[in-house]
Amino acid sequence: MRDDARPVMTTAQRRIYEKTGNPPQTAALDDPLDPFESPRPSLAEQMAARKKPAKYRNTKCEHEGIKFDSRREMAHWFELVQQQAAGLISDLRLQVPFVLTERKQRDDGTWERASKYVADFTYMRRGKLVVEDVKSEATRKNRAYIQKRKQMLDKHGITVKEIK
Template sequence: MTKRSAPWPMYVPEGTKNVGTARVREDRTVGASYAQRELMRRTGNQPASQFDDIAAGYDPFADAPLMPPPAKKRPKYRNTKCEHNGIKFDSEKERSRWFHLIQLQAAGRIRDLRLQVPYVLTARKQRDDGSWERASKYVADFVYFDVDADKEVVEDVKSVATRKNRTYIQKRKQMLAVHNISVKEI
């Protein structure tokens, strides 16, 4: 191997075709295919440098850009969760019903209005192998005492689609069988 006598970076005067046995090409053609070089020669358009990445803004040591968070998945029944005075509601329809029940309570037509009341449908039981079967619960949206009818009312706000939910239907039937309570669907 021979020692290079020229300092680095080597300067080659414009128009030089050969340096020693090496053919000199223009910077814009280095790494370009024959078709790309022909297009550049015919059109006169020079592409951006492919080899000077740092000058073009690429930093190999920079932190990787943060990915945007994935888009939130829409709810199955297209409900919009909302909040009012620290109370969280599963849907805007449920919140609207809450406002209506508060007005009825203020007017004296209902009393003892409660929100998200749990009912135990089947108690926790131990299996033969020693493991435990969880208790089954139903959580009513609203429970209140209707003054005019003189009875307790259990209400659940449901859309047309959620009324057909098999789990809900089964729990509604168990409420009637276990607690003798008919769930009023709104």
């Protein structure tokens, strides 16, 4: 075998090889046709193994095709459904968007997107619209949320009720 055909070893790898007689374990020295080689996980399996937890440690869940961002949100939905069945509230809706600023065209001709607030729940109680959002202590302090909550009051005259 010619020397230039073999992969180059680092000094440390060469010394280990000389002392032990075991070749270093590098990708360059691996035999691609080795039947005893363990299969490498697919990219999808690698990504699933590395999945980070949610930013606010919430657990997304689903019930009868309805997706919720957290268990707390799903539990509150069940409470509201019971209240509607009892006749305390009406017109219960989930994930309702409110436009805070309209889409506008800039001076250079490009468009600025509209700004929206998506409420977790809306319903009517005694003829008045109620907007609720399920928030943890951490998400209640989120600057973007606070700004949108203030814009809801300014533009629509609606106070967002925060559910803990």
